[in-house]
Amino acid sequence: MDEQKAAFRQELKENLIDWLQLLDKTADDVKDEEPLFKEGLGLDSLDAVEIVILMQRKYGIPQAEVEGKREIFATFATLADFIESKRTK
Amino acid sequence: MKIACVIPHYNHPKTVLSVAERAKQYLETVWIVDDGSSAEPENFEERAAALGVRLIRHERNQGKGAALRTAAAELEKAGFDYMIVIDADGQHNPDELPRFTALLEENSDCVIVGCRDFDSVEVPGSSRFGRKFSNFWCRLETGIRCDDTQSGFRAYPVKPFSQLQLHCVRYNFEIEILVKLLWAGYKLLEVPISVTYEKRITHFHPWKDNFRLSLLHSYLVMRHLLPIPHGKLVRQEDKHYREILRHPLQFIQKLLKEDATPSGLALSAAVGTFLAVLPLIGVHMLVILYLCIKLRLNKVMALAIQNLFMPPLSPFLCIQLGYFLRNGHWWTEFSMKTCVYEMHHRVWEWLLGSLVLAPLWAVLIYGIVYALAALFQRKKEESAPNLSAKRGNWLGIGFFKVLLFCGGYRLSLFCAWIVTWFYAVFDRTAHKAALPYLMLRFPQDGTKKKHFHRLIYELAKGLIISYRSGLGRKIQIREEGRDDLQADRGQILVLAHFGCWQSAMTLLGTPGHTANIMARPDKNGNLDKFLALGGDRQFRVISTEGFAGGILDAADALEREETVIIxxxxxxxxxxxxxxxxxxxxxxxxxxxxxxxxxxxxxxxxVLVFLQEKPLQLVLRYSKPIVLPSAGDRKPKTEDLKAGAIAYAKILEDAVQQQPYSFFRFGNEKN
Known part of the structure; x- marks a missing residue:
């Protein structure tokens, strides 16, 4: 993994923890290949909505891009790759 | 068990050999019976032989039935037990043969019919009707429900072809053999099959063959009604009369359940009614019982309905009508002369009048029983948590609309009061679902049926009101607290399953502004209809089935300063x-x-929506807005969300304190 990608992932993890108020977690707790929801990071559908809004506000990805693509929320890695490829800011 | 495949062939030169070739993959023995075709494939005999398929020929065309009888006779000689018949025109898929053979391995003494799935393909309407019509007659003739009596893809036992007296040779043959096999005690099994309707050549002659079918059905029905038992080819299990005597209650239960589908019950009631009105003095019961047994109708229903037409009222009405038909005026002179000396005239008039009234009553009773039975059975299939979502349907069906239209509001309410008692007593699932709320609201005696009845009666009342306004009798509407609305700046209107929330949906919008309703479109079939009533109020439905439950779409709508209803x-x-x-x-x-x-x-x-009486009006009560701290670039705090929910629960609490029987949110309250 090149450095730029690693740096982006680190930044995204911090943003997620901050936005979702995961107070008991640090960036290192968010594992790349672990599921985001339920058994992994333990997020729920309230959080899903928040992630979409985060993507919209911080990375300029319109909501329409996300619609119907449940698979991008599978793991942190899939989410990060998606945001990296679609970000406009 | 030896099974053969038989392909009757009449002028399908393009398809017959490929059907045979594909069938050969599944069955060792495949025969083609050529029924005097004038068009056949080139080198038919050689190519059939090359495939290992035997070709039997009729010199001249005799009909599909004749072809099958020829095949069956030959197969019986060769020691085969079953033959699977598949059409030569390619409409059936030979790859489905294993479905038949698998069933044959497991069952004995059966006939298997391949049922075409008419829902999945484009089928001409006439075909659809023809099939239903044919199924209906077979049901009447055998009392057994078959979904596709016209299908040609079947597995027949071979022996009965020589044992049964069969008369038909053309398209009607398939009906005749099916009915007679069932009479003879063979079991009916069905397998689903696919069907292609493209480029199909049929030799069905609409007039001639339909006439033949009508003759056949008339014969079969009459034969069935004769009090002579059908000869059985299959040993029947002895009926356990002793068991019946030992468990009379179970017997009665069985009687009640007999053919207890809405259409079955309605038909039983209609037949009972028809016969009860006829002047069959002294033998009503016998005739009804006989017909019910023969047609496998619900005996209890047919006999019970008879009581509605007990003398003297029903005969009197018939005589009056007959008298009117003969004399042009009503019978008003009740004297020794008219009642006794002219008795034969009265009997004649009775018959005349009953011939007019019996079918009318029968149709009416059919409708009423059907509506009630459908009402009662639909609710049985419902699951508890979604009760109120679907309840609207069972009470909503035509019955109350008709009642409202003919009998008026008060009568409808009265009927609803009775019908809901019926539910209150029998509908255990609904009661169970309502119990948690009732126990919270009435801690002392929440289990009592009177509370539950009141609850569903109020629900029914709300629906009746909404239909009433649908019939053009506008109800007066009072709005409380509308000043706090801000339709132009975005707001969330929150509804509860309280009062008549359904009929209020359209009233919630503000003219000139768009309101977004969050709902499950599949569970709210009437939503579109309700929304169409909105007039200049614009509505959009946001499906909660969508991504993240539609929340993002709703958030978008709020950003556009629109209203969201949830x-x-x-x-x-x-x-x-x-x-x-x-x-x-x-x-x-x-x-x-x-x-x-x-x-x-x-x-x-x-928003709470409820009815208020004297004067009758619909009240829309908007509560004070609940405002939560804006979240900004953070996830909203759970405590904030909870505070909102608590404030809302308080409003609901006040509402149910005032109107305990208006809260229809069944299920999952905790005590």
């Missing part, structure tokens, strides 16, 4: 919810309205 008292399956204090226990409320409110910084305005 149910606030029950979470969609799997959506986040929270338990908050309610009465002496807890109530589980969805978090989504509160998330929207915090996320978009818009006020939540709870």
């Amino acid at each position: 149910m606030g008292d029950r979470a969609v399956d799997g959506a986040p919810a929270i338990s908050v204090p309610f009465l002496s226990g807890e109530l589980e409320l969805p978090l989504s309205p509160w998330q929207l409110a915090a996320r978009c910084g818009k006020p939540v305005i709870p």
Whole structure:
């Protein structure tokens, strides 16, 4: 993994923890290949909505891009790759 | 068990050999019976032989039935047990042969019919009707329900072809053999088959063959009604009369359940009615019983309905009508002369009048029984948590609309009162679902049926009112607290399953502004109809089935300063919810309205809709807006969302304190 990608992932993890108020977690707790929801990071559908809004506000990805693509929320890695490829800011 | 495949062939030169070749993959023995075709494939005999398929020929065309009888006779000689018949025109798929053979391995003494799935393909309407018509007659003739009596893809036992007296040779043969096999005691099995309707050549002659079918059905029905038993080819299990005597209750239960589908019950009631009105003095019961046994109708229903037409009222009406038909005026002179000396005239008039009234009564009773039975049975299939979502349907069906139209509001309410008692007593699932709420509201005696009855009666009343306004009798509407609305700045209107929330949907919008209703379109079939009533109020439906339960779309709408309407008292399956204090226990409320409110910084305005009597009016009560701290670039705090839900539960609590029987959010309250 090149450095730029690693740096982006680190930044995204911090943003997620901050936005979702995961107070008991640090960036290192968010594992790349672990599921985001339920058994992994333990997020729920309230959080899903928040992630979409985060993507919209911080990375300029319109909501329409996300619609119907449940698979991008599978793991942190899939989410990060998606945001990296679609970000406009 | 030896099974052969038989392909009757008449002028399908393009397809017959490929059907045979494919059938050969599944069955060792495949025969083609050529029924005097004038068009056949080139080198037919050689190519059939090359495939290992035997070709039997009729010199001249005799009909499909004749072809099958020829095949069966030969197969019986060769020691075969079953033959699977497949059409030569390619409409059946030989790859489905294993479905038949698999069933034959497991069952004995059966006939298997391949049922075409008419829902999945484009089928001409006439075909659809023809099939239903044919199924109906077979049902009448055998008492057995077969879904596709016209299908040619079947497995027949071979022996009965020589044992049964068969008369038909053309298209009617397939009906005749099926009915007679069932009479003879063979079991009917069905397998689903696919069917192609493209480029199909049929040799069915609409007039001639339909006439033949009508003759056949008339014969079969009459034969069936004769009090002579059908000869059995299959040993029947002895009926356990002793068991019946030992368990009379079970016997009665069985009688009641007999053919207890809405159409079956309605037909039984209609037949009972028809016969009860006829002047069959002294033998009503016998005739009804006989016909019910023969046609396998529900005997209890048919006999019970007879009581409605007990003398003297029903005969009197018939005589009056007959008298009117003969004399042009009503019978008003009741003297020794008219009643006794002219008795034969009265009997004649009775018959005349009953011939007119019996079918009319029968049709009416059919309709009423059907509606009631459908009402009663539909609710049986419902699952508890979604009761109120579907309840609207069972009470909503035509019955009350007709009643409202003919009998008026008061009569409808009275009927609803009776019908809901019926539910209150028998509908255990609904009672179970309503119990948690009733126990919270009436801690002393919440289990009592009177509370439950009141609850569903109020629900029915709301629906009747909404139909009433649908019939053009506008109801007066009073709005309380509308000043706090801000249709031009975005707001969340939160509804509860309280009062007549359904009929209020259209009233919630503001003319000139768009309101977004969050709902499950599949569970709210009437939504579109309701929304069409909205006039200049614009509505859009946001499906809660969509991504993240439609929350993002709703947030978008709020950003556009539109109104979002959402149910606030029950979470969609799997959506986040929270338990908050309610009465002496807890109530589980969805978090989504509160998330929207915090996320978009818009006020939540709870709305309660209910009926008020004297004068009858619909009240829309808007509560004071609940405003949550705006979340900004953070996830909203759970405590904030909970605070919103608690405030809302308080409003609901006040509402049910005032109107305990208007809360229809069944299920999952905690005590």
